[in-house]
Amino acid sequence: MTARNRLLVLFAALAVLAGVAVASVLHASARAERRDQARPGGPTVTTGRVTLTDRGRLVFRNMAWGPHRDELTSVPATDPAGARTASGVKCLRFHAAAGTGVCLQAVHGPVSDTYRAVLLDARLKVTHTYDVPGIPSRARVSPSGHFAAWTAFVGGDSYAGTNFSTRAAIADVRTGRLIPSLEAFRIVKDGHDYRAADVNFWGVTFAADDRTFYATLATKGRTYLVRGDLTARTVTTVRSNVECPSLSPDGTRIAFKKRVPGLPKDAPWRLYVLDLRTLRETPLAEPRSVDDQALWRDTHTVLYALPGDYGADLYEVPADGTGRARRITTAAVSPAFPD
Numbered sequence: 327m328t329a330r331n332r333l334l335v336l337f338a339a340l341a342v343l344a345g346v347a348v349a350s351v352l353h354a355s356a357r358a359e360r361r362d363q364a365r366p367g368g369p370t371v372t373t374g375r376v377t378l379t380d381r382g383r384l385v386f387r388n389m390a391w392g393p394h395r396d397e398l399t400s401v402p403a404t405d406p407a408g409a410r411t412a413s414g415v416k417c418l419r420f421h422a423a424a425g426t427g428v429c430l431q432a433v434h435g436p437v438s439d440t441y442r443a444v445l446l447d448a449r450l451k452v453t454h455t456y457d458v459p460g461i462p463s464r465a466r467v468s469p470s471g472h473f474a475a476w477t478a479f480v481g482g483d484s485y486a487g488t489n490f491s492t493r494a495a496i497a498d499v500r501t502g503r504l505i506p507s508l509e510a511f512r513i514v515k516d517g518h519d520y521r522a523a524d525v526n527f528w529g530v531t532f533a534a535d536d537r538t539f540y541a542t543l544a545t546k547g548r549t550y551l552v553r554g555d556l557t558a559r560t561v562t563t564v565r566s567n568v569e570c571p572s573l574s575p576d577g578t579r580i581a582f583k584k585r586v587p588g589l590p591k592d593a594p595w596r597l598y599v600l601d602l603r604t605l606r607e608t609p610l611a612e613p614r615s616v617d618d619q620a621l622w623r624d625t626h627t628v629l630y631a632l633p634g635d636y637g638a639d640l641y642e643v644p645a646d647g648t649g650r651a652r653r654i655t656t657a658a659v660s661p662a663f664p665d
Contacts, residue, residue: 369410369657376400376413378425378448378664385664387417389637390657398429398450403663406640406655415450419462421621422446422664424471426499430462430478443476445499454502459493464570464619465660468532468539472499473556475530475539484592485528485569485617494527494541496556508541511554514562515543522546527561529570529619530554533577540564540571540580551580551600565605569595570619572628574645578602581610581620581628581645589615597630599645612643612651621661631659 371394376385384406388399394412398420401408417429418441427446432439441458443465460480467474474497481491496505508527513520526544533539539554543561551568552561572581579602583595593615599608610628620628628645631638636657643651 369407369655371399371410371412373414374400374411376411376415376450378422378427378446378450381665383663383665384661385420385422386640386658386661387420388412388657389634389659391636398427399658401655406658413450415446417660419465419476420660420662421465421467421474422662423467423469425664426467426471426474427662427664428465428467428474428476428497430458430465430476432462441478443474443495443497445474445497453499454497456495456497456504458495463492464494464529466530466532466619467499467662468536469534469575470536472536473497473532473539474499475532477528477530490526492526492528492544494530496530496539508554508561510559512558512560513543513552514560515545515550516563520545527552531571531573531580531619533573540573542569542571549585551582564602565600568600572620572622574622574625576625579645581622583616583618583620593617597628597643599628599647608647610643610645610647610651611649612641614651621663623663629654629661631661 369390382403383400384403385400388394388397396416398413398415399410401410419430421428425448429444431442441462443456443458444452445454447453458478460478462478464477477492477494480493494508522545524545528542530539530541537556541552543550543552549569550566551564551571553564554561567584568582570583580600584598585594586596595615597610597612597616616630618630620630623629626645627642629642638659639653639656640658641651641653
C-alpha cells in the first residue's frame, strides 16, 4: 500500500469515528430530553405563538431541560401546570404588564458572558436594548407598561450575605430614556437627607400612577423599604427589614421577604405582607426561606419561586396569612400575567 493510500484510509477512519461520536452525542442528547420530558410532573413544551396581549395567560421562563430551556413560555392562567407554548425568546429574568416585557439576557462570549436588558413589545419584538453591568437579579414592568426596571449584581451573587453590590435601573419604555442607577436619586432617611458610599438598591416595584415606585435600600448592614418618586427623583425610607417588595394590584400592600432572627445565614428570609396604611406586617403561610420578588396573582394571592428538580418551581400562598403554600407548576421562574 502506498503512502497516499495509507493516508486516505486514515482520513476515512477518522471521518467514521467523528460521525460515530456526533451520532452518539445527538442520541444521548435526545434521550436526555425524552427522559426529562417524561419525568412525573414534567412539563410538555412545544413551539408556538406567544404574545403579551393574550388574555388569561401566564408567561414565565421555562426551566425544563430540553430544546426550550430558558425560553419564555405561555400557559393558561387557570392551568399553570398544563402544556407550555415556547416563544423562542430566552431570558434569565422576565416580567411583563400591559403588553410590555422586560427580558434580562446573557450574551455568551469567547471568554466570559456579558448581560443585557431588552424591552419587548406585545409580539416579543425588541424595542430597546441596554447593557447590564452584572448578573441579572430582578425585573419589573409598571402596570401601565410605560416603565421597566431591573436589578443586577455588580459584586457578589447572593443577597444572603453582606459582601455584594447591586445596581437598579429604570427605563422609560416610550422614549427609551434610561436612569442607569437609583443611586443618583436624593435619599431621605428618617426625615433627613442621607448619603453613604455603601448604598445599594434592588427590587423595584411600580404603582399605577407612573410616578411612584418602591424598592429596597441597603446601607450600614440594614435594609429599608423606600418609596420613590420618578418626577422628584427622590427615595424616602418607609420601614426597615424589607427586601424585594412587590406592590399589590390595589396599591395598598407590599409583599416582601424579611430576615428573621435564628434562621440560617444562607436562608434567612420569610414571606410577609405589609399594609401600607397601618404598617402592620402579616407573616404568610410559607415555612421555607424564599429568595424571590413575589408576584401578586390577584389581590388575594402571591406567587414566588423555590428551588426544584429543574432549578425552580412556582408556588402560591394566600396574602392574608391563612391557608398553606401550594406548588402550581414545576420548572418555572419569573412569572407574569402580561395582559
